[in-house]
Amino acid sequence: xxxxxxxxxxxxxxxxxxxxxxxxxxxxxxxxxxxxxxxxxxxxxxxxxxxxxxxxxxxxxxxxxxxxxxxxxxxxxxxxxxxxxxxxxxxxxxxxxxxxxxxxxxxxxxxxxxxxxxxxxxxxxxxxxxxxxxxxxxxxxxxxxxxxxxxxxxxxxxxxxxxxxxxxxxxxxxxxxxxxxxxxxxxxxxxxxxxxxxxxxx
Amino acid sequence: xxxxxxxxxxxxxxxxxxxxxxxxxxxxxxxxxxxxxxxxxxxxxxxxxxxxxxxxxxxxxxxxxxxxxxxxxxxxxxxxxxxxxxxxxxxxxxxxxxxxxxxxxxxxxxxxxxxxxxxxxxxxxxxxxxxxxxxxxxxxxxxxxxxxxxxxxxxxxxxxxxxxxxxxxxxxxxxxxxxxxxxxxxxxxxxxxxxxxxxxxxxxxxxxxxxxxxxxxxxxxxxxxxxxxxxxxxxxxxxxxxxxxxxxxxxxxxxxxxxxxxxxxxxxxxxxxxxxxxxxxxxxxxxxxxxxxxxxxxxxxxxxxxxxxxxxxxxxxxxxxxxxxxxxxxxxxxxxxxxxxxxxxxxxxxxxxxxxx
Ligand SMILES: Nc1ncnc2c1ncn2[C@@H]1O[C@H](COP(=O)(O)OP(=O)(O)O)[C@@H](O)[C@H]1O
Ligand SMILES: [Mg+2]
Ligand SMILES: [Zn+2]
Numbered sequence: 001x002x003x004x005x006x007x008x009x010x011x012x013x014x015x016x017x018x019x020x021x022x023x024x025x026x027x028x029x030x031x032x033x034x035x036x037x038x039x040x041x042x043x044x045x046x047x048x049x050x051x052x053x054x055x056x057x058x059x060x061x062x063x064x065x066x067x068x069x070x071x072x073x074x075x076x077x078x079x080x081x082x083x084x085x086x087x088x089x090x091x092x093x094x095x096x097x098x099x100x101x102x103x104x105x106x107x108x109x110x111x112x113x114x115x116x117x118x119x120x121x122x123x124x125x126x127x128x129x130x131x132x133x134x135x136x137x138x139x140x141x142x143x144x145x146x147x148x149x150x151x152x153x154x155x156x157x158x159x160x161x162x163x164x165x166x167x168x169x170x171x172x173x174x175x176x177x178x179x180x181x182x183x184x185x186x187x188x189x190x191x192x193x194x195x196x197x198x199x200x201x202x
Numbered sequence: 203x204x205x206x207x208x209x210x211x212x213x214x215x216x217x218x219x220x221x222x223x224x225x226x227x228x229x230x231x232x233x234x235x236x237x238x239x240x241x242x243x244x245x246x247x248x249x250x251x252x253x254x255x256x257x258x259x260x261x262x263x264x265x266x267x268x269x270x271x272x273x274x275x276x277x278x279x280x281x282x283x284x285x286x287x288x289x290x291x292x293x294x295x296x297x298x299x300x301x302x303x304x305x306x307x308x309x310x311x312x313x314x315x316x317x318x319x320x321x322x323x324x325x326x327x328x329x330x331x332x333x334x335x336x337x338x339x340x341x342x343x344x345x346x347x348x349x350x351x352x353x354x355x356x357x358x359x360x361x362x363x364x365x366x367x368x369x370x371x372x373x374x375x376x377x378x379x380x381x382x383x384x385x386x387x388x389x390x391x392x393x394x395x396x397x398x399x400x401x402x403x404x405x406x407x408x409x410x411x412x413x414x415x416x417x418x419x420x421x422x423x424x425x426x427x428x429x430x431x432x433x434x435x436x437x438x439x440x441x442x443x444x445x446x447x448x449x450x451x452x453x454x455x456x457x458x459x460x461x462x463x464x465x466x467x468x469x470x471x472x473x474x475x476x477x478x479x480x481x482x483x484x485x486x487x488x489x490x491x492x493x494x495x496x497x498x499x500x501x502x503x504x505x506x507x508x509x510x511x512x513x514x515x516x517x518x519x520x521x522x523x524x525x526x527x528x529x530x531x532x533x534x535x536x537x538x539x540x541x542x543x544x545x546x547x548x549x550x551x552x553x554x555x556x557x558x559x
Binding site: 021025116121152160178179184 | 268293294359364382388389
């Protein structure tokens with residue numbers, strides 16, 4: 001970036017440029033928009049970010065987003081504790097919940113196997129999942145990782161790891177758009193994929 | 203299929219330019235460096251969502267602009283019309299609208315629009331590295347059946363991930379590495395096996411068609427295409443297992459669809475090393491003509507055909523033979539020189555510096 005903004009503005013542009021999906025040009029545009037905002041609006045935005053950061057935490061059990069030690073799903077004792085749906089990100093829980101087809105609990109891996117991003121099994125919440133299976137009454141683990149290369153590989157890795165522990169390990173039925181994220185699947189398709197889940201062959 | 207209008211906004215050297223195209227033949231005239239290939243590239247982008255020149259989407263956005271737009275009205279063989287609007291942005295995935303409906307993923311456009319481009323660079327399919335032959339075959343595979351796009355991406359992704367993992371292992375493998383490598387192998391084997399199968403089937407269909415096309419252009423000659431990577435006999439899973447020690451040591455995936463070659467021959471001699479330049483050029487044309495015919499046959503309608511600066515490279519008789527053997531449909535011919543004798547254009551477009559004159 002060659003433009004010579006003041007250091008304060010430059011620093012802000014760089015901060016935005018680090019966010020996912022935002023390139024240098026968009027970062028510039030956002031910053032110039034913010035600079036034109038009334039100061040109260042800017043303060044409200046800054047406060048919303050700080051509040052979220054301070055109050056939101058991850059669930060001790062499943063790593064979903066929570067506002068206390070446990071997330072709303074884990075606190076809800078009508079949920080079936082014997083079935084756990086494993087997802088990559090907290091936002092995937094929203095997709096699965098929208099189907100209305102799933103009544104068990106979750107486990108968020110916080111990513112997928114991805115050597116290009118430097119992510120191996122040790123960077124995911126895999127050990128925590130194994131511990132849960134050892135101590136809770138889990139009978140079935142549904143692997144709801146994304147239907148793309150990394151998601152499928154992660155599912156296979158987990159299936160091979162978990163099967164010897166004596167749980168039923170299932171995977172979403174095919175039919176989801178291949179190569180995409182769970183996010184792209186509509187509720188109906190995802191609901192059907194959940195219903196038609198099959199035991200993973202390893 | 204016919205592209206009736208094409209509008210380019212901030213695409214390469216075009217600021218905002220709308221082209222009225224026609225069924226039959228359009229000739230695009232312009233001096234070198236004024237935007238003829240750019241126009242061909244924009245059309246082809248609608249078919250493949252990538253540059254046929256093999257560059258990133260970003261390279262196609264006009265310098266100084268942030269997004270490029272390619273808009274087209276397409277008349278399908280069944281009489282339907284669709285308005286396609288493809289947007290290329292810097293550092294973000296491309297976006298596509300069809301009839302003002304945003305597609306969930308740009309790649310969902312694949313299979314909607316079909317374009318065949320003949321380019322002087324096609325000589326590279328015959329003379330160049332195995333990668334250029336793979337690209338030719340794989341592009342044809344996706345043009346014939348869009349579902350192979352996902353398989354191709356899956357193979358590519360699995361190879362890149364596996365290679366990175368091998369680099370991270372730095373020449374050694376402990377037990378945890380082996381378990382992780384196993385799952386990447388399984389994915390590569392699965393996707394690679396399906397892709398190899400599809401390539402082999404396509405080569406089988408293509409070989410007689412290319413042979414016939416070569417004959418049309420240069421008289422009867424025996425021309426061969428063969429795809430027989432050794433891993434296909436034992437299966438990719440087994441081949442990866444055998445290659446593992448070497449792969450760990452070399453820190454790269456030495457076996458798989460990403461390393462295959464497609465052997466081309468003319469009169470049973472390898473075309474790459476033993477054929478004359480003229481034969482090689484004819485074979486390159488025959489390969490393009492072959493896939494064009496295959497797609498035309500399967501779809502019961504010819505893809506939009508672009509001859510980008512290729513006629514000037516051919517002697518008059520071969521140029522005439524090529525034109526004579528093109529399936530009927532929409533044809534766009536670009537040239538920096540005069541309109542070739544055998545061409546009867548329905549429309550002439552002249553471009554100077556990214557603008558029609
Ligand atoms: N991203 C870009 N932005 C602006 N101009 C570009 C871009 N890419 C290529 N050009 C220009 O396009 C011209 C080449 O156009 P091209 O279609 O290849 O020419 P030809 O008519 O010889 O086929 C060159 O002048 C080059 O500078
Ligand atoms: Mg050119
Ligand atoms: Zn929880």
